[in-house]
Amino acid sequence: MPVTTSYPGLYIEELPLSSHSISAAPTSIAAFVGYSHPYLTQSFGEAIELFSFSDFERQFGGLFASGIVDTNLGRAVNQFFINGGSDCYVVGIEPKLYDNAGNIVGSFSGPGAVVYTAQIATDAGHGILLTAKVLGDTVPIQAVVTNVRAGPGPAPDNVANSVFDLIITYGNSIETYRGIDLTGLDADALTTVITSRSNLVSASLVGGSAGASLPAAAATLAFTTTLPATFSQTFSGADFDAVLQADTSLDKVEIFNLLVLPGVTDNGVLSTALAFAERKRAFAIVDAPLNSSADGSGGFPAITSVIDTVPQSQNGALYFPWLLSTDPVRGTQEAMPPSGFVAGIFARTDSQRGVWKAPAGIAANVLNTVGPVPQGLMNDQRQGVLNNHSVNALRSFAAEGTVVFGSRTLVGNNPGYPQSKYVPVRRMTLFIEQSLLASLRWAVFEPNDEPLWTALRLTVSNFMLSLFNQQALAGSKPSEAFLVKCDATTTTADNQANGIVNILVAFAPLKPAEFVVIQIAQLAGQTAA
Numbered sequence: 323m324p325v326t327t328s329y330p331g332l333y334i335e336e337l338p339l340s341s342h343s344i345s346a347a348p349t350s351i352a353a354f355v356g357y358s359h360p361y362l363t364q365s366f367g368e369a370i371e372l373f374s375f376s377d378f379e380r381q382f383g384g385l386f387a388s389g390i391v392d393t394n395l396g397r398a399v400n401q402f403f404i405n406g407g408s409d410c411y412v413v414g415i416e417p418k419l420y421d422n423a424g425n426i427v428g429s430f431s432g433p434g435a436v437v438y439t440a441q442i443a444t445d446a447g448h449g450i451l452l453t454a455k456v457l458g459d460t461v462p463i464q465a466v467v468t469n470v471r472a473g474p475g476p477a478p479d480n481v482a483n484s485v486f487d488l489i490i491t492y493g494n495s496i497e498t499y500r501g502i503d504l505t506g507l508d509a510d511a512l513t514t515v516i517t518s519r520s521n522l523v524s525a526s527l528v529g530g531s532a533g534a535s536l537p538a539a540a541a542t543l544a545f546t547t548t549l550p551a552t553f554s555q556t557f558s559g560a561d562f563d564a565v566l567q568a569d570t571s572l573d574k575v576e577i578f579n580l581l582v583l584p585g586v587t588d589n590g591v592l593s594t595a596l597a598f599a600e601r602k603r604a605f606a607i608v609d610a611p612l613n614s615s616a617d618g619s620g621g622f623p624a625i626t627s628v629i630d631t632v633p634q635s636q637n638g639a640l641y642f643p644w645l646l647s648t649d650p651v652r653g654t655q656e657a658m659p660p661s662g663f664v665a666g667i668f669a670r671t672d673s674q675r676g677v678w679k680a681p682a683g684i685a686a687n688v689l690n691t692v693g694p695v696p697q698g699l700m701n702d703q704r705q706g707v708l709n710n711h712s713v714n715a716l717r718s719f720a721a722e723g724t725v726v727f728g729s730r731t732l733v734g735n736n737p738g739y740p741q742s743k744y745v746p747v748r749r750m751t752l753f754i755e756q757s758l759l760a761s762l763r764w765a766v767f768e769p770n771d772e773p774l775w776t777a778l779r780l781t782v783s784n785f786m787l788s789l790f791n792q793q794a795l796a797g798s799k800p801s802e803a804f805l806v807k808c809d810a811t812t813t814t815a816d817n818q819a820n821g822i823v824n825i826l827v828a829f830a831p832l833k834p835a836e837f838v839v840i841q842i843a844q845l846a847g848q849t850a851a
Contacts, residue, residue: 344785347756349677350669352580356395358414359383360430366416369571387461391417398584398662405666421552438545448529458545463492468540483535493651566598581606585659596635609659610642615697636742643698645691678794680729680834693718747831775808796830804829
């Protein structure tokens with residue numbers, strides 16, 4: 323603060339710093355959007371931040387298997403954390419049942435909801451109705467009534483066939499409830515014994531009473547459901563478009579870096595997603611269709627014919643093919659979209675090397691997979707064709723396992739975007755933009771003149787110098803690596819009158835060594851020493 327002078331002598335005045343520090347923005351916060359568990363999701367449409375897959379299980383009900391609802395979201399989030407991810411937002415979309423015209427003909431919640439049920443029948447037309455908390459089609463959920471016996475104690479409690487054990491199975495999940503006694507059982511007791519403890523079912527009484535006895539033989543009950551006759555699909559592009567709009571929950575997340583729609587290949591949705599990513603300065607990881615092949619064999623269309631219809635954007639990259647991994651629910655090897663794996667590798671590479679390093683190469687090994695699906699296998703020559711179409715391949719090599727072996731954006735083969743050909747170059751640009759935007763807010767409403775311009779130049783130059791010192795920029799000296807200008811040449815008198823200050827920041831990005839050429843020469847007539 324200014325010093326008030328009153329006596330002859332020396333005074334000390336502390337001056338504020340003219341420059342500020344710039345904090346590096348995060349680079350690998352992912353945002354996943356997809357259909358989540360219809361019965362167990364805590365909140366549909368809300369962007370929920372997660373730091374582990376356990377968080378996903380708590381908020382979205384975990385993994386499930388279904389021949390009706392898209393199940394890729396949970397598996398992609400799981401692969402993200404396995405492969406190196408540590409922070410993400412997930413937006414769960416509520417699945418609904420649509421007819422061929424796109425009209426809603428059913429849902430999994432509310433009156434008339436589609437549910438999977440099984441009934442344990444007792445005497446006098448009564449029983450226990452079990453309602454599944456999971457989907458039970460491709461992986462059946464079953465209730466086994468076993469060890470049926472008489473009630474304990476003397477009459478009248480020792481009713482024949484009134485006590486039993488209940489075993490609920492769903493994939494690799496098994497729940498066992500011992501000694502369920504039907505004698506005098508009421509709804510509150512039933513809720514306490516089964517409903518409040520089970521992750522798989524809820525229970526209720528049929529006919530107001532559980533009845534007194536069961537058939538003596540053990541029984542295995544399959545959970546069944548009835549779908550609307552006009553049901554066709556649960557996917558609707560409008561579901562995703564509604565999430566990827568202004569003022570939605572995800573839009574209000576201040577910063578995320580990677581946008582992932584696992585398994586979604588609808589071009590209308592991808593167009594909306596890429597536009598949303600561009601506005602949020604994020605980078606979209608796009609999946610190739612499962613039913614595409616490397617070379618058009620096996621009755622699948624070649625991926626080169628598919629990629630031509632995918633919307634082009636600097637802020638996105640496409641990865642092919644899908645990968646085989648053991649499904650935790652089914653216990654079998656299943657094809658899973660590559661985007662979840664790749665998002666984790668982006669995060670791992672950023673942490674170990676930096677956003678300026680291409681998330682590809684031998685070090686970008688994919689965890690928790692046995693390799694590409696059969697139609698995605700390729701040789702070097704075939705990958706050369708895909709590379710020229712901006713298709714980033716995932717390949718398996720004998721010594722290295724499965725790796726990401728491509729790093730081109732969706733405009734990698736478009737000569738109109740020479741500065742955005744490679745994934746790390748585009749992501750480095752987005753990183754610098756996000757860092758400057760987040761850390762230069764202090765300049766708003768400051769006097770727009772030379773002192774501010776000097777402070778901005780110094781602040782931004784210090785940040786760019788720190789990147790140069792981390793070997794994140796090309797060039798042998800700072801003047802070759804970056805340029806920062808903020809003066810009367812960038813901010814004119816008209817700009818000042820309109821409250822505008824312009825900062826010019828240019829940098830020389832590191833580009834990946836995509837093609838390594840080895841030259842070998844023989845020296846004639848040389849002998850060993």
